[in-house]
Amino acid sequence: MVENRPFLTFLTHAVLIIGVIFLCFPVWMALVASTHGPEALSRSPIPLWFGDRAWENYSQLLAGGLPEAGGVPIGRMMFNSAIMALVITFGKIAISLISAYAIVYFRFPFRMGFFWMIFITLMLPVEVRILPTFDVVTKLGMLNSYVGLTIPLIASATATFLFRQFFLTIPDELVEAARIDRAGPLRFFWDILLPMSRTNIAALFIILFIFGWNQYLWPLLVTTDESLYTVVMGIQRMVNAGEALPVWHYIMGTAVLALIPPVLVVVAMQKLFVKGLVESEK
Amino acid sequence: MATLSIKSLGKTYPGNVTAVQDVDVEIADGEFIVLVGPSGCGKSTILRMIAGLEAITTGDLHIDGERVNDREPGDRNIAMVFQNYALYPHMSVRKNMEYGLKNEGLPKPEIAKRIEEASRTLRLEEYLDRKPRQLSGGQRQRVAMGRAIVRDPKVFLFDEPLSNLDAKLRTQLRAELKALHHRLGATFIYVTHDQVEAMSLADRIIIMNAGRVEQIGTPMDLYLRPATRFVADFIGSPAMNFIEGTVGEDRRSLAINGTQVLNMGQELPARAGAQVAMGMRPEHLGDAGGADIQVSLQVSFVEQLGADTVVHGNLSGGAQPLAVRLHGVHASEPGSEIALGCGMGHVHLFDTATGARLN
Incomplete structure (x- = not known):
């Protein structure tokens, strides 16, 4: 380790503090801006401390029906986002667990072929395959539905790969001990593999929840029905409100509200998340 | 408690690699058999074929007169102790021992009784609620033995169970193992590469080299009248x-x-x-x-x-x-x-x- 010298301690702290300020300033600005009226934000200098309209702005936002946001209540959009993020997260974890289990523990023809097929899709982000995917979704009549919003985003090569790597680290003897203990494939999966993957699942949950929550392009494409809008889309629509001036106080308020669920997920699962990334259980 | 009959047993891996060939041995009820040989001689493969973890290519395996070649490991009435313990890391000691019994569908009071007995025998009572990672190597190996004992199997299989322990603990557990065999009176089959372990534990030793049996006999047979130069060289130190x-x-x-x-x-x-x-x-x-x-x-x-x-x-x-x-x-x-x-x-x-x- 580096020697413990007062000057170095000071320097490292200074760098860290500057970094934190740099990262937190936009969040601070959003918080501050959401407590002012519209005029305060179009004037220079922009206020750096809270205003007096916090209550008014947020109750307006939550009560919903802002014409500037296309009339969709924030609550509704938050709900849509939550549904989308949760279905994507649970779906991805379930499917990738099962497919990794198949690839690692079962011998079937073209096993490696399937693995490489999954692996290759890693190289194609949603944006690249968006047109064919959209075509498929349209033909299946899944436009404007939660199904269309979530299912195409569920298949996940990254998570499958991650679970495969984890399963490969589990010693063969453990599988053999389970066979001698009369655990069939399903029991082994449920009683041994799943509990052992707990920390990995938690880490993935956070990453995938944020991924799902922040989806923008795909919901924008498949939903035209306002009751299915997600909160990220809502913010974007408010910014591009045509001729009118952007209502920054509402936009920032929405942004702050949209931050809350991912923050809650991170805070709740933070311990497991770090464990999942750092620890490799024996 | 069981007799074991192995007839012209052989294992050939894909690509025509022969790991074991023509092994013939009759094992009596309650015998302590040690398979010994240098690494790669096929001793573990034999054990794994008896356990059912490795398919038998040629020959027959009978446990108590029943042919078990095609039975699943769980249905052969055997228990196995592994070199690296293979304990379920997320389960407590008690759960580790319970798991096989639960899968067999044994009633709860019976399970509790067996665990109590086994943990008393192995002096594990105070550790029942700990996780494997909170135990020392010797304790973990005792838990692995406990997991085998509670199943009350016909045959106990040991795959180099003491190799991961330090010398002193090894000697101590060797004595415990011998006492355990005496108390249970069950058939033990034990794999090791350590000739001292083989000599001190076995009723009979099967000494292997390059997939073949070199000699089968009591430790003193092997010491006093080695059948081949390989056996003579392998047994005895220096x-x-x-x-x-x-x-x-x-x-x-x-x-x-x-x-x-x-x-x-x-x-x-x-x-x-x-x-x-x-x-x-x-x-x-x-x-x-x-x-x-x-x-x-x-x-x-x-x-x-x-x-x-x-x-x-x-x-x-x-x-x-x-x-x-x-x-x-x-x-x-x-x-x-x-x-x-x-x-x-x-x-x-x-x-x-x-x-x-x-x-």
Whole structure:
């Protein structure tokens, strides 16, 4: 380790503090801006401390029906986002667990072929395959539905790969001990593999929840029905409100509200998340 | 408790790699069998075939008269203890032991009773609610044994269970294992590469080399009358001395490298002119006075072990390595010579080409 010298301690702290300020300033600005009226934000200098309209702005936002946001209540959009993020997260974890289990523990023809097929899709982000995917979704009549919003985003090569790597680290003897203990494939999966993957699942949950929550392009494409809008889309629509001036106080308020669920997920699962990334259980 | 019958058992892996061939052995009820051999000799493969973890390519395996070749490991009524313990890391000690019984569908009171008994036997009572990672290596191995005991199997299988432990703990657990076998009276099959473990534990030893059985017998059979040169070399520490040479015309001498001649007090049980390897254990070499075979050892270094002294060196006037184990403390200077002798009764004679025993 580096020697413990007062000057170095000071320097490292200074760098860290500057970094934190740099990262937190936009969040601070959003918080501050959401407590002012519209005029305060179009004037220079922009206020750096809270205003007096916090209550008014947020109750307006939550009560919903802002014409500037296309009339969709924030609550509704938050709900849509939550549904989308949760279905994507649970779906991805379930499917990738099962497919990794198949690839690692079962011998079937073209096993490696399937693995490489999954692996290759890693190289194609949603944006690249968006047109064919959209075509498929349209033909299946899944436009404007939660199904269309979530299912195409569920298949996940990254998570499958991650679970495969984890399963490969589990010693063969453990599988053999389970066979001698009369655990069939399903029991082994449920009683041994799943509990052992707990920390990995938690880490993935956070990453995938944020991924799902922040989806923008795909919901924008498949939903035209306002009751299915997600909160990220809502913010974007408010910014591009045509001729009118952007209502920054509402936009920032929405942004702050949209931050809350991912923050809650991170805070709740933070311990497991770090464990999942750092620890490799024996 | 069960008898085991293994008939012309063989294992061939894809790509025609033969790991084990033609193993025949009848194991009696309650016997402690140790499979021993250098790494890669196929001993673990045999154990895994008995367990059902490895498919049997040829031959038959009967447990208590029933052919079990195609049975799942869980249905063979066996239990296995692994080298790396293979405990379920997320389960407590109690859950680890319970798991197999639950899967069998045993009633709860019966499970609790068996776990209580086993944990008392293995002194694990206070650890029942701990996770494996909170236990030491020796404790973990005891849990693995407990997991085997509670299943009350017909056959216990051990795959080098003590190899991951330090020397002292190994000796201690070896004694516990022996006591456990005595108490349970079950059939034990135990794989190890350590000949000391094999000698001290086994009722009978199966010694393997390159996929074949070299010899099956009690530890003393193997020690006193090794069937092949491989067995003679493998059993015993320090290893047996071998002097290779040609039997003389009168069958009372051995010509080494064509130059040196070793004279015998008795006729050798081999034809004149035969190429043989003469084996003498270091502990059987002793006072030269009146012995059948007399050799002289040029000392190169000495191992003082306290109870014994092992002197290493060469046959005087040659390059043949030779070691002798002397009782008590002896001081020998490197370069000095010691006169040694060995009785004919302690000489093992092997054919140089085939390795087969001649006397």
